[in-house]
Amino acid sequence: MDESETRIDTGPTGVTAFAWGLPSGIPLPLEPAENPMSEAKFQLGRHLFYDRRLSGNGSQSCSSCHRQSLAFTDGRALPTGSTGQVLARNAQSLVNNAYNATLTWANPSLTQLEQQITIPLFSEDPVEHGITDANRDTIMQSLRDEPVYGSLFGEAFPEDRDPFTYTNVVRALASFVRGLNSFDSAFDRFQRGDSTAISDAARRGQQLFDGERLECFHCHAGYNFSDSTIDRTTFFIERPFHNTGLFNIGGTGAFPENNTGLFDITGIATDMGKFRAPTLRNIAVTAPYMHDGSMATLEEVIRFYAAGGRNITSGPHAGDGRLSPFKDSLTAGFTISDDEISDVRAFLESLTDSGFLTHPRFSNPWTPSP
Ligand code: HEC
Ligand code: HEC
The missing domain is CATH 1.10.760.10 (Cytochrome c-like domain)
Structure with a gap:
């Protein structure tokens, strides 16, 4: 980096x-x-x-x-x-x-x-x-x-x-x-001091999101929920990209040919499948998810991170993304209960700015x- x-x-x-x-x-x-x-x-x-x-x-x-x-x-x-x-x-x-x-x-x-x-x-x-x-x-x-x-x-x-x-x-x-x-979601109002702006579930979800078990906050960082953020107070700018383990075609780490992420631009082998971490603001209304729109719901996305990647068992893209050699170490996977999944989802839903x-x-x- x-x-x-x-x-x-x-x-x-x-x-x-x-x-x-x-x-x-x-x-x-x-x-x-x-x-x-x-x-x-x-x-x-x-x-x-x-x-x-x-x-x-x-x-x-x-x-x-x-x-x-x-x-x-x-x-x-x-x-x-x-x-x-x-x-x-x-x-x-x-x-x-x-x-x-x-x-x-x-x-x-x-x-x-x-x-x-x-x-x-x-x-x-x-x-x-x-x-x-x-x-x-x-x-x-x-x-x-x-x-x-x-x-x-x-x-x-x-x-x-x-x-x-x-x-x-x-x-x-x-x-x-x-x-x-x-910048005016329920979560923003909560952060500005309105303690009733978000539900208890969303508060628990925020703790999980910001914790070292789930690791979400490293890449979806700061006020715009992305580690690729720049503003007038930025002194050193970083332009990070990450492979989250969506594909591992034939066990080689490959992504579908027309959509290889950073590798498309740089041709560097280890850039295979790397994408910018998008903002999560208003994420509840932007389904389907990921760069190829391949996930229908937020729950599916959370379960994907919990598994530590996506295992595609048949078809032209078959391969176990969990084992990709290019996957970011922060997406290693974690255990999570169904209740905790609902909490993380409630937190992500609190990022909707209906005025916007x-x-x-x-x-x-x-x-x-x-
Ligand atoms: C290693 C960095 C990293 C970590 C850790 C991470 N993400 Fe992501 N996230 C990304 C990247 C990169 C993408 C885009 C991936 C793609 O489309 O190929 C993404 C996409 C998403 C999306 C879909 C966004 C959209 O607009 O389609 C959601 C939702 C999301 N992440 C939530 C989470 C949650 C919840 C966690 C914690 C469980 C998490 N992320 C952990 C980097 C990360
Ligand atoms: C046919 C659908 C389509 C149309 C029309 C379109 N866009 Fe997009 N837009 C996309 C897609 C797809 C992406 C992601 C492109 C990529 O990653 O290669 C995108 C990305 C963007 C981004 C980058 C966002 C980010 O987070 O980096 C901006 C800005 C944008 N579009 C603005 C516009 C503007 C302004 C117009 C009108 C001149 C426009 N788009 C017309 C589909 C479209």
Whole structure:
């Protein structure tokens, strides 16, 4: 892990022109110098996020795969792009993404939302929004033709003579996603002193989660429940990835070919099956779980950790994940009773921020939807 530690310059700790609405105790996230936050960019990004005109065939918006009521996931194991191509990975929640040290399930080089967001817009394999050289001008023209965008683009980028550019589309979308902050779950209220905010079961579940038998807190660490977190108080940044023992195809440690995690990017043998530990905020509404959407319930996930991995006994992926040579030593397995499993589940459910899931500020601004 040492080699991935980088010294960063996080800039001034208190300078921001944006009303983040963070509770006390939560540090400000980073803002890139070339795209500082503004309310006008956030609002433009919100309109674009829910606009299907921003796709090759007019069928897809970001919200097709990222629905607010599901903490911006889509409720499916694997999503489908605008031309029908099924993606290899589960749609991630867009919750406190401003604090992620890396973006997507496993890519150490994607560290800024501005980089990441070009992927769904322009990627050719897999196709998501399907914007190409052949249709990009027509799509931009359809945005120009929308009267609402005249003022939104102008206000968001007042210094530009012609603000209708894809660079600005990406900057605005990044500003919207960066502003999707969720820190008001029942558990947060409990931590702020409301002793009745969560049930006794959830309190017991928290003890288990934070204990050395289950070990969850090492990887799902800190205020965002992920050890891959960055903010303006971060001095040394780590970008960890972990193999939790989901696969061990043929006993070689292999993962399915199209989905090998960090290994896809680095080609280093020991990076096989390593993924970023995702935030667990709003986890109760983001089923199915894991990078391939292969687990239906939180109980199934907890039992998987208790077993110390997943043993697949037949089919092309057969192999005992519990014995994977690349598995993280913190997922060795543990004994747990059924009551304790319910307690851990109750704790995970207390991380739901229902205000975030319904807040008008994050919702679809269009009626009817374009
Ligand atoms: C076809 C479904 C689909 C569409 C459309 C889509 N996404 Fe995603 N999104 C995904 C999937 C799948 C991932 C995980 C990708 C991976 O790990 O390779 C993801 C990941 C992300 C992430 C990274 C989250 C994290 O925790 O690191 C962000 C940010 C994001 N999407 C924003 C957007 C925005 C903005 C749009 C619209 C321009 C968009 N997405 C459109 C499916 C989609
Ligand atoms: C060694 C680090 C590590 C430990 C320990 C760990 N996790 Fe995870 N967790 C991860 C990673 C990495 C993923 C994503 C794995 C994947 O999809 O391949 C994950 C995924 C999850 C998910 C699904 C998230 C989603 O968005 O689909 C849940 C729920 C979860 N963990 C809960 C727990 C609980 C509860 C414990 C303790 C019993 C725990 N984790 C222990 C690293 C860890």
